Amino acid sequence: xxxxxxxxxxxxxxxxxxxxxxxxxxxxxxxxxxxxxxxxxxxxxxxxxxxxxxxxxxxxxxxxxxxxxxxxxxxxxxxxxxxxxxxxxxxxxxxxxxxxxxxxxxxxxxxxxxxxxxxxxxxxxxxxxxxxxxxxxxxxxxxxxxxxxxxxxxxxxxxxxxxxxxxxxxxxxxxxxxxxxxxxxxxxxxxxxxxxxxxxxxxxxxxxxxxxxxxxxxxxxxxxxxxxxxxxxxxxxxxxxxxxxxxxxxxxxxxxxxxxxxxxxxxxxxxxxxxxxxxxxxxxxxxxxxxxxxxxxxxxxxxxxxxxxxxxxxx
Amino acid sequence: xxxxxxxxxxxxxxxxxxxxxxxxxxxxxxxxxxxxxxxxxxxxxxxxxxxxxxxxxxxxxxxxxxxxxxxxxxxxxxxxxxxxxxxxxxxxxxxxxxxxxxxxxxxxxxxxxxxxxxxxxxxxxxxxxxxxxxxxxxxxxxxxxxxxxxxxxxxxxxxxxxxxxxxxxxxxxxxxxxxxxxxxxxxxxxxxxxxxxxxxxxxxxxxxxxxxxxxxxxxxxxxxxxxxxxxxxxxxxxxxxxxxxxxxxxxxxxxxxxxxxxxxxxxxxxxxxxxxxxxxxxxxxx
Numbered sequence: 001x002x003x004x005x006x007x008x009x010x011x012x013x014x015x016x017x018x019x020x021x022x023x024x025x026x027x028x029x030x031x032x033x034x035x036x037x038x039x040x041x042x043x044x045x046x047x048x049x050x051x052x053x054x055x056x057x058x059x060x061x062x063x064x065x066x067x068x069x070x071x072x073x074x075x076x077x078x079x080x081x082x083x084x085x086x087x088x089x090x091x092x093x094x095x096x097x098x099x100x101x102x103x104x105x106x107x108x109x110x111x112x113x114x115x116x117x118x119x120x121x122x123x124x125x126x127x128x129x130x131x132x133x134x135x136x137x138x139x140x141x142x143x144x145x146x147x148x149x150x151x152x153x154x155x156x157x158x159x160x161x162x163x164x165x166x167x168x169x170x171x172x173x174x175x176x177x178x179x180x181x182x183x184x185x186x187x188x189x190x191x192x193x194x195x196x197x198x199x200x201x202x203x204x205x206x207x208x209x210x211x212x213x214x215x216x217x218x219x220x221x222x223x224x225x226x227x228x229x230x231x232x233x234x235x236x237x238x239x240x241x242x243x244x245x246x247x248x249x250x251x252x253x254x255x256x257x258x259x260x261x262x263x264x265x266x267x268x269x270x271x272x273x274x275x276x277x278x279x280x281x282x283x284x285x286x287x288x289x290x291x292x293x294x295x296x297x298x299x300x301x302x303x304x305x306x307x308x309x310x311x312x313x314x315x
Numbered sequence: 316x317x318x319x320x321x322x323x324x325x326x327x328x329x330x331x332x333x334x335x336x337x338x339x340x341x342x343x344x345x346x347x348x349x350x351x352x353x354x355x356x357x358x359x360x361x362x363x364x365x366x367x368x369x370x371x372x373x374x375x376x377x378x379x380x381x382x383x384x385x386x387x388x389x390x391x392x393x394x395x396x397x398x399x400x401x402x403x404x405x406x407x408x409x410x411x412x413x414x415x416x417x418x419x420x421x422x423x424x425x426x427x428x429x430x431x432x433x434x435x436x437x438x439x440x441x442x443x444x445x446x447x448x449x450x451x452x453x454x455x456x457x458x459x460x461x462x463x464x465x466x467x468x469x470x471x472x473x474x475x476x477x478x479x480x481x482x483x484x485x486x487x488x489x490x491x492x493x494x495x496x497x498x499x500x501x502x503x504x505x506x507x508x509x510x511x512x513x514x515x516x517x518x519x520x521x522x523x524x525x526x527x528x529x530x531x532x533x534x535x536x537x538x539x540x541x542x543x544x545x546x547x548x549x550x551x552x553x554x555x556x557x558x559x560x561x562x563x564x565x566x567x568x569x570x571x572x573x574x575x576x577x578x579x580x581x582x583x584x585x586x587x588x589x590x591x592x593x594x595x596x597x598x599x600x601x
Contacts, residue, residue, distance in 0.1 A: 033408040036404040046440075116330070124587060128587060130344070132583035133534070134536060192590060193594065231599055247537055270435055289436055294432070308598035
């Protein structure tokens with residue numbers, strides 16, 4: 001729907017003459033959200049409760065199934081589990097480098113495209129294509145591209161006489177192969193949203209700055225970036241949350257290997273829960289992970305989205 | 316603002332860099348589609364062949380050998396059904412949030428929180444729950460259980476609800492209240508206002524949310540991987556079936572991947588104006 005159809009004037013007046021909220025308005029609004037809320041509460045919180053329950057028990061599905069309560073044992077085990085901390089370290093390393101590269105590259109690309117005068121639509125269309133593909137599917141094909149024998153990447157590197165790494169087999173490089181794949185897929189996301197932010201900046205301050213003869217970099221530092229900051233921050237938080245939850249591309253590209261070089265927390269969790277069937281231990285880990293993410297996203301995302309939503313509502 | 320003038324060296328550089336970036340972006344997808352039309356002998360060679368006799372063998376192999384027709388059908392069934400559920404539930408709820416501000420934002424944020432769950436953390440309980448339900452008479456009667464499409468439909472509906480509600484709220488907020496108020500004065504009741512005034516006006520926004528949900532369900536991997544085995548497998552997971560003991564059959568992999576990816580590429584081009592809005596839960600309007 002186009003922005004023009006939403007009337008921009010007269011809203012406050014309508015607000016005032018609107019009949020005061022009656023009881024029946026309230027019930028109607030509650031009635032409307034009820035079906036969705038039942039689904040969300042039941043199907044989101046029920047599994048959660050189940051996981052909490054499991055995390056306090058002994059549950060080895062390969063042996064005797066779900067057994068007696070063991071208190072905090074599983075949690076205690078997590079804290080002293082070296083592979084767990086190692087996977088946490090790998091996850092954070094991955095998320096840090098992937099998000100930083102994506103942000104820098106994405107912001108750069110957004111500025112590049114913003115100055116373009118022809119074929120902007122076409123450029124944007126081509127840019128968003130990676131976002132439409134399932135990482136599990138394209139990631140699988142990237143294994144062919146990374147292949148040491150038949151892979152195109154090493155072929156191209158060979159053409160310019162560069163080293164031809166064993167992308168997925170070398171312990172020190174495999175994580176970077178996953179990062180590069182993630183950068184390929186998600187940099188357009190950053191670029192696209194920052195570009196939208198750039199295009200919605202008000203004109204007046206920039207015209208005034210031009211009249212004052214301010215230099216390009218001064219305008220950038222004093223005007224563009226400060227005004228763009230909320231959008232950049234929002235994109236960064238969304239990307240960080242997704243990067244910490246990364247699973248699909250690890251599962252198809254490296255399966256955590258070679259060794260455990262790319263075993264992120266989600267993959268370690270998967271191995272414990274669904275390969276070793278230690279549901280108790282996996283649940284405890286999942287809950288710690290979940291708690292950290294929810295707290296982090298609650299703190300970082302909530303004020304941000306509230307701010308955007310408010311601004312949208314105030315229009 | 317800008318006058319037509321000859322390209323400056325700086326602009327040539329700008330377009331040059333953009334061209335390189337676009338090549339990097341599109342190339343892996345393009346190479347995948349190209350590979351899917353290659354005869355096997357042209358795939359496992361070095362240096363790679365850029366010219367070859369195109370063939371449909373890989374597609375035929377994928378569909379005949381690997382039961383891929385079933386995977387495609389499952390994917391379509393699961394993603395469309397869950398999208399329909401999501402659209403019905405989310406549009407009602409989103410309207411309520413946008414128009415009546417029910418819960419003053421707190422419920423809305425609680426809903427978003429469930430979206431932040433790492434999928435891997437919830438998939439374990441889902442696995443056990445669906446396994447247990449599947450063993451009961453009720454589960455068997457309703458077709459709920461492991462390796463049943465219904466398990467994925469339910470999972471994807473829950474997954475996409477928070478996102479769809481958030482996105483739709485932003486679209487409902489754009490609809491003028493005056494219109495609703497005057498419809499009320501004309502004697503429509505609340506339900507009629509919703510059905511005859513609001514929903515038609517919100518239709519474009521609702522379809523945007525629907526297409527996003529369709530893409531997410533279509534591309535979902537983890538739940539499809541863990542909750543299904545053969546009968547309810549979807550394409551995203553099915554692509555792996557060409558990993559054989561003798562090696563990976565890259566031709567059929569590429570064909571299967573192309574079947575999986577191309578419909579979504581088309582959808583995304585349709586959505587392009589709304590991509591930004593969708594990807595930020597409706598926060599940035601693009």
